[in-house]
Structures are given as structure tokens and as C-alpha cells.
Amino acid sequence: MKNTTSRLLRGVLLAAVTLSVASCGLPRSGPSKNEIFEGSVMRSGDAFVVSVNSRVTRATSVTPALGFSDEFINAGVVGSDTIRPGDTLGLTVWENVDDGLLSGAEGNATTLQEVQVDGAGFIFVPYAGRIKAAGNTPEAIRRIITNQLEEQTPDPQVEVRRLAGDGAAVSVIGSVGGQGLYPIERPSRTLSGMLARAGGITIEPEIAQITVVRGNQQGEVWFQDIFDDTRLDIALRNGDRVLVEQDTRSFTSLGATGNQTRVPFESQTISAIEAIATVGGLQTNAADPTGVFVFRNEPAEIANMVLGRDDLVGDQRLVYVLNLTEPTGMFEARDFAIRDEDTLYVTEAPFVRWNKTISALLGGLNSVNSLAGAASGLGG
Incomplete structure (x- = not known):
């Protein structure tokens, strides 16, 4: 009778532990792959889940369109000898x-x-x-x-x-050697000359953006593009304001990656494979290489191209799926461009969740045995 009671109590406690694990869930870093797919508009969610291929890569390959308008580009160089009010x-x-x-x-x-x-x-x-x-x-x-x-x-x-006078001057601020108000002189009549006059930039050239404000007009350009395209080395005008700042774009890394954090862009473009490498790669003991996801709010124009539609209006929630185990998976990840405010998420491998479940149950069994032993002692 005593053994029967102990076995009965152990069974009840084991059932309670199993139900608790099943209902409350286990610790994890985010949704599973199946849960993400369940959020598709084809099921019960409001996001489009798309597998990345070469067509999707081409449709989403968009980089920030920086440059100067024709008004900036066509402005002639100011004669260094021309006198102006204030000179x-x-x-x-x-x-x-x-x-x-x-x-x-x-x-x-x-x-x-x-x-x-x-x-x-x-x-x-x-x-x-x-x-x-x-x-x-x-x-x-x-x-x-x-x-x-x-x-x-x-x-x-x-x-x-x-x-030297203040009749024709340009203000230069931001990440330069010396912020200040500089006169337009023969060596500093163009954007590159004025930046040199201000001591040059003090941030990495690859991620430096130059903004020029002229009246109610504004133009932005990558610093390196000034030297790659001489048209962008525009002539300056009195009252121009030049701002030098670091690229503010970033993406967020979550899930089974080496580092879960917000990551600033370190170059003008960054691919999915570079983004993964930047955060320390996939966790070898936890990550599922078939479950690499990129969450993004995509403009309707691109969303229609990706989905082969023409009826979508406004930003759309898209979830891009990368499977690094496919024959072309690494190539697709290398070619897929990460954009500003993207979320890179890597799911846990199924066996990780299985191990967590087993560990929880084994821990529960130990608790069951302890409780059953205590109950048996009380019953004796």
C-alpha cells in the first residue's frame, strides 16, 4: 500500500511538471522558425515571408541615394577676386x-x-x-x-x-579638424578645398556623409564620391553651411548570434553574411543555419516587385528567409543587402529546444522523486 501511494504520487507530480513545461514554455531568445512562418499572411499573421533567391536579391538591392541636385552641380566656381558686401x-x-x-x-x-x-x-x-x-x-x-x-x-x-573679409564665407561644422567660418578663397572655392581648409574629416572616409545647405536647398553626398565623381566636388557660395557626420544607419541583431545588439554600418553597403560576421557569426552550439531571418518594413514599390504584385499600397512587413545550408545559400546571403533599421534574427536549432525540454523534465523528475520520498516518509 505504501509503494502504491508513492508511485501514484510520483505519477501525479510528473504529470504536473510535464503540463507546466508544456504550458509555460522554456527560456529562449525569441520565436521559433515555425512561429515566424505562422505569422505569414498566408496563415494567421500580417507579414509576407519570402525565401531569398537571386530575383529577391536584385529587387531589394537598394542603397541610399545621395547626391546633389543640378542647381548645386551646375553652379560655377566663384571668382576669387570678386568683391562682395562685407569684404x-x-x-x-x-x-x-x-x-x-x-x-x-x-x-x-x-x-x-x-x-x-x-x-x-x-x-x-x-x-x-x-x-x-x-x-x-x-x-x-x-x-x-x-x-x-x-x-x-x-x-x-x-x-x-x-x-580677408566676411563677405563670402562658408560655415563648416561636424567631424572636421577645425569647425568654424571660413572665407571663400582661391584654394577653398570647392567643397573638397573647403574641407581641407577646415582640417579635413576626422571620421572614417567610408562612412562619412557631407551635407551642404544653401538657402532652402539641401544636398548630401558620400565623402568618397567627391573624389570618384568630380561633378560632386561642387563650387561653394556665400552663406553655404557644410556638415560632416558619420553614417547614422544601423541594424539590430537578435537570437542565436554571437552578439545581440544594435550595430552601426561600417561601410556604405553591408550584406547579410557580413552582418552575421560583424556580430560574431552564428552560435555553433545553438543556431539553426536554416532559420536566418531579416525583418523589414519594405516600401510598396519594392514589396510589389518582390512579391510579383501591383496592388500593395504603403509600407509592407516582409520577413526574408535565408537558408545557409542550401547549395546557393551562402551566395544569396553574400548578395542580400542589409538596410537601415533591419532586424537580423537567427532561430535556435530544434535540438536545442529538445535539450531544454529534457533538462526541464529531468529536473522535474528529481523534484518528483524528492517530493515522493518526503511523502513516503510522512506516510510511514
């Missing part, structure tokens, strides 16, 4: 008389330092009057002043120099 000029006038209009008895040369071009673009020169400087070169201004003075003093000789 500062230096003037020297020689007169061919001992006692000239401007010079005194001590000499026949008169120097006017730091003559400011006003907001309307004019300067004032004694006896020459108000002179239009903005839009002219120093040589043109020299001729104008000479013509004005030669009516009052014989054979005047005039020199006009453009000094």
Missing part, C-alpha cells in the same frame, strides 16, 4: 605731384587701410566719391577710382587689394 579692401594712391589731393608734402603716396564694403556693396574714397565695389574685381575698382581721380589730379596711380 575689406586696401587702397594705395600715388599722385604725380608734390602736394596732391590725398598725399601731403611728406610723400606722394596715400594708403587707405581696411576700407569696408558696406551692405549695399559700396565704398567711399575721398575725392572719388561713392564707388560700387560689390560684383567688381580689384582691377575693375582700380580703373573706376583712377577715372574719378584723374579729373582732379594728374596721372593718378591706384592699387586695390582684397583683404
Whole structure:
């Protein structure tokens, strides 16, 4: 009778443990492969689950479209000698008389330092009057002043120099050697020259993005593209704002990978196989190489191409499936592009879940035996 009671109690406790494991579930890093497929629109979910092949790879191979508009590209280089409002000029006038209009008895040369071009673009020169400087070169201004003075003093000789001023300047901020406001001079009339003038960039060139804001227009370009395509090394204009910043794109890695984290892009493009390698690869003792998933909100245009449809509107939830054990699986993963805000998820292998279940049951059996032993002792 005592043995029968012990066996009965052990059976009841074992059944309770089994039901508990089945109902409460086991610890795991995320959904199983079957649960993901169950979320397909073909079953009970709202996502499209798509196996990656060469056609899907081509349809989804989209990289950020960076570049400058025609307005930026077609803008000509500003002449380094063109005077603008706010510039500062230096003037020297020689007169061919001992006692000239401007010079005194001590000499026949008169120097006017730091003559400011006003907001309307004019300067004032004694006896020459108000002179239009903005839009002219120093040589043109020299001729104008000479013509004005030669009516009052014989054979005047005039020199006009453009000094450093704030009439044509560009602000450079972000990841550069020296942030600041820089004048447009002959060496810094283009984007690359201005970046060099600001000390160069201080981040990896591969992931450096350059933004130029001009009035209500804005353009972005990869730093390396400036040198690959000379058209993108645009001419700068007064008031331009140049921002240098690191690429802000990233993807998230979850599941049976070497590292579960948010990962910034380290290059302009990154493939699925590179993304897996970046986070330490698959966990050899846990990952299912047939269950590598990429979760993404795909624009309707691309979603229609991938699914061979034309009726989808708005962003669509797509789950891309990579099976690394197929003959072309590694190639497909190498060619499949990861995009900003993607989630890379690797499921656990079935045997891992089986081992967890067995471990839980064995632990439960030990507890059952202990409880049964205690009950038997109480019954004795």
C-alpha cells in the first residue's frame, strides 16, 4: 500500500511538471522558425515571408541615394577676386605731384587701410566719391577710382587689394579638424578645398556623409564620391553651411548570434553574411543555419516587385528567409543587402529546444522523486 501511494504520487507530480513545461514554455531568445512562418499572411499573421533567391536579391538591392541636385552641380566656381558686401579692401594712391589731393608734402603716396564694403556693396574714397565695389574685381575698382581721380589730379596711380573679409564665407561644422567660418578663397572655392581648409574629416572616409545647405536647398553626398565623381566636388557660395557626420544607419541583431545588439554600418553597403560576421557569426552550439531571418518594413514599390504584385499600397512587413545550408545559400546571403533599421534574427536549432525540454523534465523528475520520498516518509 505504501509503494502504491508513492508511485501514484510520483505519477501525479510528473504529470504536473510535464503540463507546466508544456504550458509555460522554456527560456529562449525569441520565436521559433515555425512561429515566424505562422505569422505569414498566408496563415494567421500580417507579414509576407519570402525565401531569398537571386530575383529577391536584385529587387531589394537598394542603397541610399545621395547626391546633389543640378542647381548645386551646375553652379560655377566663384571668382576669387570678386568683391562682395562685407569684404575689406586696401587702397594705395600715388599722385604725380608734390602736394596732391590725398598725399601731403611728406610723400606722394596715400594708403587707405581696411576700407569696408558696406551692405549695399559700396565704398567711399575721398575725392572719388561713392564707388560700387560689390560684383567688381580689384582691377575693375582700380580703373573706376583712377577715372574719378584723374579729373582732379594728374596721372593718378591706384592699387586695390582684397583683404580677408566676411563677405563670402562658408560655415563648416561636424567631424572636421577645425569647425568654424571660413572665407571663400582661391584654394577653398570647392567643397573638397573647403574641407581641407577646415582640417579635413576626422571620421572614417567610408562612412562619412557631407551635407551642404544653401538657402532652402539641401544636398548630401558620400565623402568618397567627391573624389570618384568630380561633378560632386561642387563650387561653394556665400552663406553655404557644410556638415560632416558619420553614417547614422544601423541594424539590430537578435537570437542565436554571437552578439545581440544594435550595430552601426561600417561601410556604405553591408550584406547579410557580413552582418552575421560583424556580430560574431552564428552560435555553433545553438543556431539553426536554416532559420536566418531579416525583418523589414519594405516600401510598396519594392514589396510589389518582390512579391510579383501591383496592388500593395504603403509600407509592407516582409520577413526574408535565408537558408545557409542550401547549395546557393551562402551566395544569396553574400548578395542580400542589409538596410537601415533591419532586424537580423537567427532561430535556435530544434535540438536545442529538445535539450531544454529534457533538462526541464529531468529536473522535474528529481523534484518528483524528492517530493515522493518526503511523502513516503510522512506516510510511514
